[in-house]
Structure formats: C-alpha cells, structure tokens
C-alpha cells in the first residue's frame with residue numbers, strides 16, 4: 001500500500017485546500033449542536049418523565065401519564081436510533097406535511113431519544129434524594145410541583161451530573177449516524193474529503209483520531225466536574 | 237385550635253391509630269409520649285395530613301383537613317412541623333431555607349422575609365450561619381435552623397416529632413432551650429419526645445399513647461406523679 005501517496009492526497013485536500021475548515025466549522029459544530037441541544041431537550045423531557053415515574057399513584061391521572069411514559073421510553077429504547085431518524089425524516093414529516101431540515105430533525109430525534117435514557121438516570125437521581133426533603137417542603141405548604149422543582153430536582157441533577165456527562169459522550173458518538181438523513185456532521189465531512197478522489201483510507205483514519213481526541217477532552221471535563229462536586233460535598 | 241374526631245389510620249392491614257378524639261387548645265403545649273410503635277409519629281403527622289387519615293376528621297380553622305377537597309397546602313402554611321432528621325433543604329443556604337416558603341407563597345416580600353429570617357436566626361444564636369449550607373452545621377444548629385424555618389411562616393401551631401432524638405447528647409439542651417423559649421412566648425405546640433424533663437417542665441398536658449390510642453392523659457403532675465394505667469406505669473418505670 002502506498003501510504004506516502006495516500007497521505008499526500010489527504011494533506012493536500014485537508015490542509016492546503018482547506019478541508020479542515022469545513023470539518024471544524026460545519027462538521028464539528030453540527031455534531032456538538034446535535035449532542036448539546038439533544039441532551040438539553042433530553043434533560044427537560046427526561047426530567048418530566050422521571051417526575052411522573054416517581055409521582056404517588058393514587059389518582060387516575062398519574063397512572064395514565066405513567067403508562068404513556070412507559071410506552072414512550074419503551075419505543076425509544078426498543079428501536080434503533082437510525083430507524084427513529086429515518087422514520088421521522090422520511091415518514092413522519094411528510095405525513096404531517098412539514099419540512100424540517102435534516103439538522104433540526106437530528107436535534108429533535110436525538111432529544112426525544114436521549115429523553116428516554118435521561119429519564120431512567122433522572123429517576124435514579126430523584127430516588128437518591130432523601131424523602132425528608134419533599135416532606136419538609138410539603139409541610140411548609142409548598143405544592144408537590146414547587147418542592148420538586150426548587151428542592152428535589154436540583155439535588156437530583158447534582159447527584160447525576162457525572163452520569164449525564166457520560167450520556168453526553170454517548171450522544172457525541174451516536175451523532176455519526178445522522179448522515180443517514182443527509183445531515184452534515186463530523187463523519188460526513190470526512191466522507192466528503194474521501195469522495196473527492198475516492199480515497200477514504202486517510203480521511204477515515206483521521207476521523208477516528210478526531211473522535212478519540214474529542215471524547216477524551218470531554219471525559220476530562222466530566223472528570224474535573226466530578227472532582228469539584230466531590231470537593232464541594234466535603235466542604236459542606 | 238385543632239380538633240381531632242374519631243381519627244383512625246391504617247397502613248394496609250395494620251391499624252396504627254384507633255379512634256382517637258382529642259382537642260389541642262390555643263396556646264397549649266401538648267407532649268405526646270409512649271412506647272416505640274405506639275403511633276405517636278403517625279398521630280402527629282395526621283394533624284397536618286402528612287399522613288392521610290383513613291377515617292375521622294381533623295378540624296382546623298373550621299375546615300376538615302381530612303377532606304380531600306380542602307386546600308391542604310393553605311392550611312399547612314399555618315401548621316409548622318419540625319422533624320427528627322431536621323430535613324433542611326440541602327441545596328439552599330440557611331437563610332434561603334427560611335425565606336423560600338414565605339416568599340414563594342407570597343406571605344412576605346423577599347426583603348421582609350430576609351429581615352424576619354435574620355431576626356429569628358439572631359434569636360436562636362445562628363445569625364453568623366445565615367449564608368452557609370446546612371451540611372456545614374452541627375446537628376443542634378441544624379435543628380435550631382429548622383425551627384426558625386417553621387417559625388418564619390408565622391404558624392399558629394408547631395408540631396415537633398422527636399426533635400432531639402437524632403442529636404448528640406451535648407446538643408439536646410440548645411434545642412430544648414429554643415423550644416422552651418417558644419413555649420414561654422405562648423406558641424401552641426404538640427411535641428412527641430422522649431425528653432421527660434422537658435415534658436415535665438413545659439407541658440400543659442401529657443398524652444400517653446399505647447397501641448394506637450391515647451391510653452392516659454393529664455397534667456405532668458398527674459401522669460408522672462400518679463399514673464393510672466398499668467401501661468403508663470410500666471412505660472414510665474422504664475424511661476424515668
């Protein structure tokens with residue numbers, strides 16, 4: 001194999017002709033956009049689902065909501081992410097008669113998908129908060145919702161921040177499938193470089209290294225956050 | 237102030253409270269004693285419907301709190317509660333713990349609540365702890381802060397469930413002192429406790445609970461000095 005030749009071609013396309021710029025400014029940005037916004041949607045929706053899951057179930061409404069949430073989580077955990085992307089982009093939107101860009105579709109689907117996973121993480125987080133916190137809020141005359149929002153959920157989020165960091169890393173890696181609906185992420189921008197000369201060896205090798213570095217950096221961030229949380233736990 | 241009528245409470249098949257009728261009068265200090273598992277906590281927690289009564293009524297300010305249609309949150313604003321485990325909000329500073337409910341429930345403006353909170357903290361000797369988080373406090377400090385949190389709502393009555401049982405012995409006194417001060421100021425109080433000295437000194441009335449019923453009641457002199465019920469005698473011989 002002509003490594004030197006392959007490298008020369010890649011160098012020319014990636015550095016001299018500015019391929020890196022598209023990788024960073026479009027690929028990386030979109031990958032981060034999908035993962036970050038997806039996680040944010042996931043946290044908001046996932047928290048709602050988790051709140052329903054831990055609600056006392058004496059009344060009918062919580063029981064119905066609980067069933068809906070169970071079906072929701074079951075669907076998103078039980079089907080491949082690629083299938084969810086394809087169905088949404090090529091089936092659901094046309095049926096609804098809406099046009100939504102592939103990037104926005106990716107953000108929405110990643111958000112809905114991660115909500116299913118975050119809800120399980122968050123449920124654990126909510127259950128990890130001592131029941132006395134809710135009791136104290138209720139005894140003061142605060143409603144269930146207010147106590148949840150102001151007291152229980154903030155403590156739950158603090159407890160699960162490291163796990164959410166790992167969910168973020170998982171999302172970053174999963175974004176590599178959005179080219180199935182023609183969204184342009186990191187993976188796609190490297191494929192494009194390969195497409196110029198039908199020469200994929202170096203672009204994909206570089207891509208793998210890029211992902212490893214990206215995930216490594218984010219893990220370092222998550223670990224640093226974990227450390228500072230542990231420290232703040234000790235100091236108070 | 238609080239009228240309990242035919243109160244029964246069961247957890248599944250276990251009947252914990254058995255037809256209790258009792259009235260807590262305004263300004264009265266009622267101390268509830270009794271063996272473990274006799275239903276003291278459950279009785280106290282039924283008074284503000286932290287446990288929903290299985291049957292019976294809790295009449296407070298002319299409304300039956302046991303009625304599911306009553307706005308329980310509104311009434312709980314007037315019934316303070318202090319817990320064995322303090323239950324201060326871990327994610328809030330001491331002062332935020334105190335001001336959160338009065339401000340959120342629109343009882344006070346943030347400034348009023350802060351002022352009132354600081355004044356109350358001064359009274360219990362915690363003004364320098366206003367801006368720290370609860371986890372930095374000792375048990376006794378936590379409980380004093382928790383009492384202040386309840387007081388900040390200007391409740392008409394405060395319920396205490398073994399407020400000193402989770403404390404190291406050297407901290408019990410500082411919490412009891414705050415409670416005695418409250419009692420002297422005329423607060424209506426219902427206190428479940430094993431501190432017989434406190435009961436003797438502060439109580440207007442002692443309720444001795446056994447097997448989900450109030451087996452005997454009377455002034456401290458009556459109950460401690462001349463107990464009538466054999467179970468009371470047995471209990472007191474163990475704790476005194």
Ligand SMILES: Nc1ncnc2c1ncn2[C@@H]1O[C@H](COP(=O)(O)OP(=O)(O)OP(=O)(O)O)[C@@H](O)[C@H]1O
Nearest residue numbers: 247250252270271272273274275276277278279398
């Ligand atoms: N949430 C609950 N579910 C089931 N059983 C309960 C519950 N709370 C209390 N019980 C039971 O009710 C009985 C009375 O409990 P309660 O806590 O009122 O007793 P207590 O007099 O406060 O005892 P202690 O002095 O140990 O605090 C006990 O047998 C207890 O196991």
Ligand SMILES: [Mg+2]
Nearest residue numbers: 276277278398
């Ligand atoms: Mg108890």
